[in-house]
């Protein structure tokens with residue numbers, strides 16, 4: 001039988017890269033993903049560090065990163081809106097210049 005993704009065991013064999021503690025599987029779930037050929041079942045496993053403090057730090061970091069990503073996205077969207085507004089102003093100015101000549 002061919003297993004598409006079974007990363008859990010590999011990860012568990014390696015110590016935590018933050019504190020060197022052992023890791024355990026916190027959650028296992030399967031996801032059915034539609035593909036061109038039909039559907040594929042992807043196995044997921046959430047690996048957490050046995051060291052509670054380390055795991056808490058990791059969770060905090062993940063949250064921070066997610067927040068950062070959201071902020072970056074918001075800034076990008078704001079910049080896009082600004083650029084669009086500027087482009088519009090530039091076009092209007094150009095039009096004014098042309099009509100004056």
Ligand SMILES: [Zn+2]
Pocket residue numbers: 016017018019020021049050051054055
């Ligand atoms: Zn750890």
